[in-house]
Amino acid sequence: MTPPAIRLFNTMTMQKELLQPAIPGEVGVYVCGPTVYSYIHIGNARTFTSFDVVVRYLRHRGLKVRYVRNFTDVDDKIIKAAAETGEAPVELAARYVEIFREDTRALHLLEPDFSPRVSDHLPEIIAIIQKLVDKGHAYASQGDVYFSVSSDADYAKLSKRNLDELCVGERVQPGEQKREPLDFALWKAAKPGEPAWESPWGPGRPGWHIECSAMSAKYLGETFDIHGGALDLIFPHHENEIAQSESANGVTFARYWMHCGFLDLEGAKMSKSLGNVVRLRDALTKVDPEALRFFFLATHYRHPLSFSDKALADAETRMEYFYETLRKVDERISGKDFGKGPLHGDPQRFFTEFESAMDDDFNTAGGLGALSGLFGMMNELTDKPPVKDKALVGRTLQALREDVRRVSGVLGLFEDAPDAWLLRRRERAVRERGIDVAEVERLLGERTAARAAKDFAAADRVRGELKQKGVEIMDTPAGTTWKVAPLQG
RNA sequence: GGCGCCAUAGCCAAGUGGUAAGGCAAAGGUCUGCAAAACCUUCAUUCCCCGGUUCGAAUCCGGGUGGCGCCUCCA
Known part of the structure; x- marks a missing residue:
């Protein structure tokens, strides 16, 4: 089998490149998961859905994917949230891990092969920090450990930033023990009452960034293929991961960097200070999960996407069309044998077109365009068959229905039984409209x-x-x- | 100020050198007691503006204009 020709946009080179896994036929994918201190919002949901489809498609194309998405369960924000609820930070984090799982299951997101948590990987984290200290890339300072940015010659190669410019901004906070403003914490000394682990530098906890370096290496190796996240993680998070991992290991960290665009609220940025954050959980009370997925996938993953009631309503209308069609088709063909023989027209062309779009940087929007032709043909064959031969029509319908199943596996759409989906949608509408x-x-x-x-x-x-x-x-x-x-x- | 992205019909949205996918909305038609659904047809000589390269550009280059993101926690 020839390897699939999948091209993807690599943030490192700012170009579309042919995906050539380090080990032919196998792909390691690491996606930055949530910091579990709250519910995830629809922007998070978009990002995770995008990578869900990336993984599904790579598998569809015959690649053996090892998919890792971490939980950051040790973090300042978690400590702060726990202080407010009175819970222990680890308990609060564990609670939100479960909530995350429920929410993402509702969205039909695949469970990654590995979902490592920071709290389970302290030895690995401490080991890589020690390695950086030993190699002169990091230094301890009063219980903290910092990465020395000036020790890394190609720092900022992912975000293409100018180090001098970065230095202009005042970054040394009072009380921090950094040598240089750009240096960032690998290890933070514990303050009284904070969760802490023993380390060569005293009790403390990992800084943000280092967990991804440690855990990706453990599950995917020091070099792996695809690292993903949303745009805002490029700097500083992914930049710092590169600095840590490549300084510690001396080899290329991620070979391809994929970044998902933002979701906004009709032009307005979603932000906590504006109080306009829409939780995935709340959105799902108003819109069908698959319709939300369809809405996400109808725009290319790197492009900005605007969330609005109108857009969601359009997505639901479209999903209803798809499911109405499937219901009719299933009614027509289920349990029937139409024998072997030729098919009417060229039903395979839609799926081929779908794959071509997906091969080109996971162009789900283009792929969905191909589906229009496929569903149109199913409706035509069901309602107004252009030929009399019922077996011919039946066979063709079966072939098309099979392609829809294959698309389902890739996009995570049309996974429900049509009747069930249609009824569920009606019930929700009935409730909403009283x-x-x-x-x-x-x-x-x-x-x-x-x-x-x-x-x-x-x-x-x-x-x-x-x-x-x-x-x-x-x-x-x-x-x-x-x-x-x-x-x- | 630095780095970067985007601008395609009323709306949403593919297309990155070969003559504008798809969806929503709208209009007409077929079907229907009438409808709905489905199907068919119509709906951007043109891709923010101005130059340039080319046989040929929405697509490449230069310059504008207008949005937006990151540079501090952020998906």
Whole structure:
């Protein structure tokens, strides 16, 4: 099998490059996970969804992926949050790890192969700090240990920053024991009451950045293929990881750097100070998880994405179309044998087109475009078959449905049973709009009776009444069904 | 100030040298007792502006204009 020609944008070189894993056929992926001191927000969700698809697609292309996403469970923010709730920091962190798992499961995110936590990797962290001290890249100072940025000749190569410019900003805080402003903490001496571990420099805890250097090396090796995160991690987080790892190990750290763009709230930045942070958990009470995924994937991962009710509503409308189609198709083909033989038209072309888009830097938006053709063909074959041969149509439908399954595996979309998804969506809409289902059923019964009596005026009156309540009805050969009408505007 | 990104129809959004995907919305049609859904058709001679390179540019280069991000914790 020839290796897949996947190209990806590497932040280090600022270019799209052909993915050539260090070990052919195997890919190590490290994604910076959450600092578990709170609920994750929809921006986090976008980033993790993007990398979820990256991993799924690499696997789809036959690569053996080792996927690592850490939990930072030792951190200043956690200590602060714990002080507020009265919990022990480790307990609070563990609680939010579970919450993170629940939230991401709802979004259909894959569980990584490894989800290492800082608190389980103190020996590895201390070892790499010691290595840096021994090599002269770090120095201890009153219980703290700092990385010496001036000891690293190519510091800032990822963010392409000018060191002189960086030095201009005043960075030495009173009370810090740094030699130079840019130096950053690898180890922080414990203050009374803070969680602390024993170390050669006294009791303390790891600084931010070092855990990723230590844990990525443990699970993926000193050199690995893809390191991902959102844009804001480029500096200082990823820059510092590179400095630590490459200074300690003397080899290239990550070979490809992928960074996801930001999600904003209709142009406004989501920030805690503005109080406009939208939690994933809260968003999922208003929008279907798959619709949210669709919304994320409809824009390229490196581009900015604007979160709005309108955009979410569009995504749901689209998901409904997809699931309505799948329901019809499943009804038509499930459990049937259409024999072997040729297919109608060229149904494979859509999936090929999908893969081409995905090969080009995981262009999910382009890939979704190909799906339009695929779903269009399924609807055409189901509702208005251009050929009479039922077996031919059935076989083609089966082939298309199989491609949808393959797309599901990659995008994490259409994973539910169509009926279940459609019903769930209706139930949520019913709740939101305060629709009385029993009354809807009663009116539907009245209308069915009126129609049977050919009293169409009465039937239309009932339709109008339901429409007022936000209910749209559909007459099908199997009887009348209904759904909640889309909101206008 | 430094580093970097973005600008495509009413809206969302692909496309990075070969003559503008896809979606939402809208309009017409087929189907329907009427609808809904589905399907078909229409909907950017043009890609923020001005120059340049080229046989050819939304795509490359230069200069503007307008948004945005990072440079401090941040996905």
